[in-house]
Amino acid sequence: MKSVVAIIRQEKYPDVKNALTAIGCEGMNVSEVKGRGSQKGIKESYRGSSYCIDLIPKTRIEIIVKDEGVDTIVNAIIEGAKTGNIGDGKIFIYPVDNVIRIRTGEEGDGAV
Amino acid sequence: MDVFSAGDTAWVLICTILVIMMSIPAVAFFYGGLSKRKNVLNTMFLSFIAFAIFSVIWVVFGYSVAFGEPSLWGFIGQPGDFFLQSMGINDLSGSIPTILFVVFQLAFAGLTAALVSGGLVGRMKTKAWVIFITIWAIVVYLPIAHWVWGGGWLMNMGALDFAGGTVVHINSGITALAVALVLGKRKDISLIPHNLGYAVLGAGLLWVGWMGFNGGSGLGANGLAANAILVSNIAAAIALIVWCILDTIIVGKPTVLGAISGGVAGLVAITPAAGFVDVPGALVIGAVAPFVSYFAIYYLKPKLGYDDALDVFGIHGMSGIWGAIATGIFAAPAINEAAGLLYGNPGQVWVQIVSVVATLVYSFVISYVLAKILDKALDGIRVKDSEEITGLDTNLHEESAYNFN
Numbered sequence: 001m002k003s004v005v006a007i008i009r010q011e012k013y014p015d016v017k018n019a020l021t022a023i024g025c026e027g028m029n030v031s032e033v034k035g036r037g038s039q040k041g042i043k044e045s046y047r048g049s050s051y052c053i054d055l056i057p058k059t060r061i062e063i064i065v066k067d068e069g070v071d072t073i074v075n076a077i078i079e080g081a082k083t084g085n086i087g088d089g090k091i092f093i094y095p096v097d098n099v100i101r102i103r104t105g106e107e108g109d110g111a112v
Numbered sequence: 113m114d115v116f117s118a119g120d121t122a123w124v125l126i127c128t129i130l131v132i133m134m135s136i137p138a139v140a141f142f143y144g145g146l147s148k149r150k151n152v153l154n155t156m157f158l159s160f161i162a163f164a165i166f167s168v169i170w171v172v173f174g175y176s177v178a179f180g181e182p183s184l185w186g187f188i189g190q191p192g193d194f195f196l197q198s199m200g201i202n203d204l205s206g207s208i209p210t211i212l213f214v215v216f217q218l219a220f221a222g223l224t225a226a227l228v229s230g231g232l233v234g235r236m237k238t239k240a241w242v243i244f245i246t247i248w249a250i251v252v253y254l255p256i257a258h259w260v261w262g263g264g265w266l267m268n269m270g271a272l273d274f275a276g277g278t279v280v281h282i283n284s285g286i287t288a289l290a291v292a293l294v295l296g297k298r299k300d301i302s303l304i305p306h307n308l309g310y311a312v313l314g315a316g317l318l319w320v321g322w323m324g325f326n327g328g329s330g331l332g333a334n335g336l337a338a339n340a341i342l343v344s345n346i347a348a349a350i351a352l353i354v355w356c357i358l359d360t361i362i363v364g365k366p367t368v369l370g371a372i373s374g375g376v377a378g379l380v381a382i383t384p385a386a387g388f389v390d391v392p393g394a395l396v397i398g399a400v401a402p403f404v405s406y407f408a409i410y411y412l413k414p415k416l417g418y419d420d421a422l423d424v425f426g427i428h429g430m431s432g433i434w435g436a437i438a439t440g441i442f443a444a445p446a447i448n449e450a451a452g453l454l455y456g457n458p459g460q461v462w463v464q465i466v467s468v469v470a471t472l473v474y475s476f477v478i479s480y481v482l483a484k485i486l487d488k489a490l491d492g493i494r495v496k497d498s499e500e501i502t503g504l505d506t507n508l509h510e511e512s513a514y515n516f517n
Binding site: 047 | 302304365367370406
C-alpha cells in the first residue's frame with residue numbers, strides 16, 4: 001500500500017477531483033496548506049507598502065492506494081493539475097505499513 | 113431662553129447611539145481586522161476598555177472639567193459637579209436635555225481614547241494602557257475639549273471645530289505617535305491585515321456612525337445637520353476615489369484597504385468643517401485628504417522610522433490637521449455665519465493654525481512625558497519579547513480568537 005500525497009494549485013482541485021472520479025477513485029483527504037517552492041512569492045500591497053507573501057496557499061490531497069493502483073492515480077492527478085507553469089506542485093509517494101478500518105477492524109488491502 | 117424640542121432631542125439621541133457605534137464595534141473591528149491574528153482580541157479590547165474607562169471618568173467629573181462654568185483661565189472648566197448630581201433630567205442646553213449633551217460628548221471622548229490604541233497595537237502591556245488612557249483622558253482630553261468647545265481659550269479666539277478635528281482626530285493621532293515613539297518598533301512592523309474583511313466592516317460602520325458624529329454636532333434636527341451629513345458623505349466619497357487613484361498610480365492597482373483608508377481620511381478631514389462648509393468646499397477638503405495621509409504613511413513614516421502601527425497619526429492626525437486648516441479656508445457664511453479665507457476672512461486661517469499647533473504641542477508633550485513616566489514606573493510599558501512574538505491574546509488574556517472546536 002502507498003500514500004499518494006499531491007500538493008496542487010487551489011484552482012486545479014476541481015479538475016483533479018474530476019480526473020480521479022473518472023478512474024473510480026472517490027476517497028481522499030483534502031486540506032488547505034501553505035508552502036513555498038520555485039514559484040517564489042506573490043506580491044500584496046497594503047497602504048502603499050508592497051510585501052512578498054512567500055507562503056502560497058495550496059491544496060493538499062492524500063490518497064491511500066494499493067501498490068498496483070499508484071501509477072493510475074498519479075497520472076490522473078497530473079492530468080487534472082498540470083498547467084505547464086511553475087507552481088503546478090508536486091506528488092509524493094510513501095509506503096504505508098497498514099490500514100485499519102475502524103468500523104469493522106479490517107486490515108491491509110481490504111481496508112483501503 | 114432654552115426651549116425644549118422633541119425633534120432636536122430625538123435626533124441627538126440617535127446621533128449619540130451612532131457615535132457609540134463608532135467606538136464599539138466600528139473602531140474595534142477596523143483595528144482588529146488590520147492587526148495580526150495573534151493580537152486581534154487584544155486590539156479590540158484596547159478600544160472597549162478605553163471607551164469604558166472614559167465613560168466612567170466622564171460622569172464622575174470629566175464632563176464638568178470639560179464643560180463646567182466658569183472657565184478657569186480658559187484652560188479647564190470648573191470641576192464642581194461630581195457624578196452629575198446637580199443636573200436634573202429636564203435641565204436644558206439649548207433645545208435638548210443637558211444630560212443628552214453629556215452623553216453625546218461622552219461618546220466623543222470614549223471614541224477619541226479608542227482611536228489612540230491603533231498606534232500602539234501588538235506591544236503594550238494591558239496595565240500600562242489602562243493607566244495611560246485613564247490619566248491621558250484627564251490631563252489631555254478634558255483640557256483640549258474645554259479649550260475648543262467648553263468656553264476655553266481657543267473657543268474664545270474663534271477657532272472653528274464643528275465635530276472634533278482638533279479635539280478628537282489631531283489629538284488621538286499625535287497621542288498615538290507619542291506613545292508609539294516611547295514603545296519603539298514592533299519586531300514585525302509589516303501591515304498585513306489578518307482579516308481585511310473585519311476592517312472593511314469596521315470602516316463601513318465608521319462611515320455610517322460618522323453621520324451622527326458630524327450630523328449631531330449642531331445639536332439640532334435642521335438644515336445644518338443635513339448639510340453636515342451631506343458634506344461628510346461627499347468628502348468621504350471623493351477621498352475614497354482619490355485614494356484608489358493614488359494606489360493605482362503608486363502600486364499598480366486600487367486596493368480595498370486603500371479605499372477604506374481614503375474614506376476614513378475624508379471623514380476625518382471634513383469633521384471640523386462639516387458645519388461650516390458647502391458642497392464645493394467639501395469636495396476640495398475630501399480630495400486633498402488622501403494626498404496628506406498618503407504622504408504621511410508612504411513617505412514620512414518610513415523616512416522617520418516611527419512605528420504608528422495602524423497609521424492613526426497618518427490618517428487621523430494628518431487629515432485632521434488638513435481639515436482644521438481647511439475649515440479656515442472654506443468656511444462659508446451661508447452655511448453657519450462663519451467666514452473663511454475664501455469669503456474675505458484670512459484671519460480665520462491663522463486662528464485655525466493656532467488651534468492645530470496648540471493641540472499638537474500640548475497633546476504630544478503631555479502624552480510623551482506620561483508614557484515615559486509610566487515606562488519607568490511599570491518597569492516598561494512594553495510586553496516581553498516572547499509575549500510579543502507568540503501573541504498578546506494568549507499571553508495577556510489567555511484567550512484566542514480562532515479555535516477549532
